[in-house]
Amino acid sequence: MKMSSTARRALLGAAALAAGLTAADGAAAAEKLRVCASKIEAPYSTAKGDGLENRIAEIVAKAMGREIEFVWSDRAAIYLVRDGLDKKLCDVVFGVDADDERVRATRPYFRTGYVYVTKQDGPKLGHSWRDVEATDATRFAVRFQTPAELILKAAGKYEENVSYGLSLVNFEDKRNKYTQVAADRLVSEVANGDADAAIAFASDVARYVKASSTPLRMSMIDDDFQPGSSAKIPLHFDQAIGVRKDDEALAKALDEAIEKAKPEIDRALADEGVPTLPPNA
Known part of the structure; x- marks a missing residue:
């Protein structure tokens, strides 16, 4: 049976819509927040996902409207930037110092x-x-x-x-x-x-x-540690999220999420018993 031009256009339109939905689904999947995390860095990050940074990462991802994906490492957290972020296995690392030269750091999400x-x-x-x-x-x-x-x-x-x-x-x-x-x-x-x-x-x-x-x-302890004539040694630190240095867009999105999620982040810190200070940056 010959298909009418109207029916053919309707089917083509439906196919195009289906293709569009598939592409949208793919884009959504690409919007996952890939977080490099250590399995052995308690109390910040654990294989069970019950660390302080695990919890804050989930809060931030939710504020961004993204699904979180932890990229786990069996090594200590000091290796996450080199072995994970730099190799593009993940896109963010939580708990870096705000002045960490290895990364582009977000605004601080707490200071202690x-x-x-x-x-x-x-x-x-x-x-x-x-x-x-x-x-x-x-x-x-x-x-x-x-x-x-x-x-x-x-x-x-x-x-x-x-x-x-x-x-x-x-x-x-x-x-x-x-x-x-x-x-x-x-x-x-x-x-x-x-x-x-x-x-x-x-x-x-x-x-x-x-x-x-x-x-x-x-x-x-007061932040005034300057023994003898040596330079001051900081005792208080802003904690931030690190992304690759060229990932300005993600850093900006994370900054907005940190601001939006501040009450929940503060609650997580309070639940943990962490004494906090006003951020410097």
Whole structure:
């Protein structure tokens, strides 16, 4: 049976519409927010997806109207830019410093700093880095190659802590591979009395301080660490999202999402117990 020209045009129109919907579906799929994340970076990112940055990433993606796709790595988060973002396996990395030169950073989504963690009835450490020098406390749990370690050196408490610090990682050689003290270990050392205090970045340890059955306190250290005649060493940091340096459009979209989702982001930080400061940028 011969098809009329009207029927033929109707079928062609339907086919074109179907093709258009397929293309639209493809475009939507391409709009996923691909986030590089570590499986072993608790409390920020875990294989279960229950880390603080996992939660904030989902909040930001929702504010953008995008579906989130985590691109998981078995390595520590310090490798995410080099091994994931730069190789275009993902498009964003959460939790970079706002001045990280490896990436184009978004506006900060929170700011926090280094804190003292002590028992409620433990050493009286106030808000100055010099309190480490003045206190009778001798054993401090810190992470390697951080301002916390530099505070111990400036206060003259580093040498007596070397053996203890290495014991937290079973004396693994940190020169030949990336080795770091687990954040929960910093807190448990204080809670069980093996350390007098911990010096740590607040968002590293807030979850564990909050969950501790032993009453603990966090005290924010003032951002005035300038030992001797050396340059100031920052103790407070803006945290941002990193994208590739040429991805201006995505950075702008993320900035808008951060602003839109600020109440939810702030709620996630509060739930975690993270003390926050007004962002600098």
